[in-house]
Amino acid sequence: MPRDSAFNILEGEQIRNVFPTIYFDFDQSFVRPVDRSTLEQVADALRAAPDDYLLIEGYCDWKGTTEYNLALGDRRATSVKDYIISLGIDPSRVEILSKGDLEAAPDAGPEGRALDRKAELVIVR
Template sequence: MIVAGCTKPTVTADVFGPPPAATPEPSSSPGAPTAERPVASLGDIVTRPGTAPLGPPAPSDAPAPRTPLVSGRPAPVEFAARPELADIHFDFDRYDIRPGDTTILDASAAWLRANAGTLVLIEGHCDERGTDAYNLALGDRRAKAAMDYLVSRGIQADRITTLSYGKERPVCREHTEACWAKNRRAAFSVKAR
């Protein structure tokens, strides 16, 4: 009988270090055979000496400090969507602005110029295909492409924050091309300065 299944990836405490190798453990008596430590395999939680495995934080009576996403910028939860700032969409595996979406961005730039006291958050999103890391990078490129377009239309870059959610916040959860096309987007929200 063969049993197969997928496991969720686990986080390691030292992502960039070399993988741990099998090393003999020191023996308490000379001449005694040495035992080897098992070699870590994919999915194992690996820690280096002096580090603790990543896991849920220990309970505390004090509230956790709130760390801003980007230093000096408001947190994404402080922004709100506006109907005047419509989403733009992207072709599969692309981050260039489509000709039809330039009209939407031009209207957004006009609204942002008329409302100079606002900051704008551009969120890059992807469909479910591709790895998490790839989609986060692609979502970042999509958000930055939208930002570059707005800057080329006179919006100050220091008013704009970009953020990538990759495939983590879909607007449609069906597994169809029509649904995936809705998820490949840059979404805009604003906050007063």
Template sequence: MVKSLRILLTLALAALLLPACTRKQGPTPSDNPMGSRNAGLGGDIIPSMDTTGWTPDLEVRGTSSMGDGYYTDSTGKQWRMVEGLLPSVYFGFDSASIAGSERGKLQQAADQLMQNPGNKILIEGHCDWYGTAEYNLALGDRRALSASDYLVTLGVSPSRIETLSKGSLEATSGLSKSDSSQDRRADLIILE
């Protein structure tokens, strides 16, 4: 009898709660006349690229009022970018592991930094066009951090290393996986 009552109460409770789980909620009204994916949360979470409200000392990271070829590091210091001095480190598809054949390139970067103690290095992680933009930004970050970690094991101070993920922003879309291998890389850029 008690067992039957327990089963009956469980079924009654399920019958009451189940319809509540299947009800669809209508869209939340928005104050934004243009609409927003983030409507109902107090406006856009991700602001537009309108920079009119910025104070003069704020800049997008990695850019400068000095023009192309300069980089603003995490401390706010301006550096001149020297590209092409060091070779890029290439990665396998969907990987952030540094192949044995690529480690010599990072040794070359470490040697360059040891010979020039006033310089830093910027490691830009890149991806091919496969995957979502969010996934590729994360993979580009893992590639840059993997190269950074390897440089630290070679004796480079972490304070001399900057990392930046470009994800698939500069990738050539539509290529096969083998043809897009040039996009799976970490660019090593000297900052002086």
């Protein structure tokens, strides 16, 4: 049974590393075709556990301003959320949080920056 509207997803028990990370190309926020099957698995898991919620955290590399990267992290998380919703998941069960470049590896090279351009999928109970 879904929680009441006063439930704060950020205060629930967070379970990380259940699903693979979704990666993005430089300065992009669209869900790549290669990641769609992962998100279909996430939707299946949410259907199988109707009391679980999904928190999508959007991240960026250190290139760009903090403000720009927070907005890009938001767009990345939103594109994942929109895809999950398109698979039939109730929007009230999915929240986003942009981390922008706040946790990016400082002065990372190209390979490290590619790992920072992502969306992390967190189950919340």
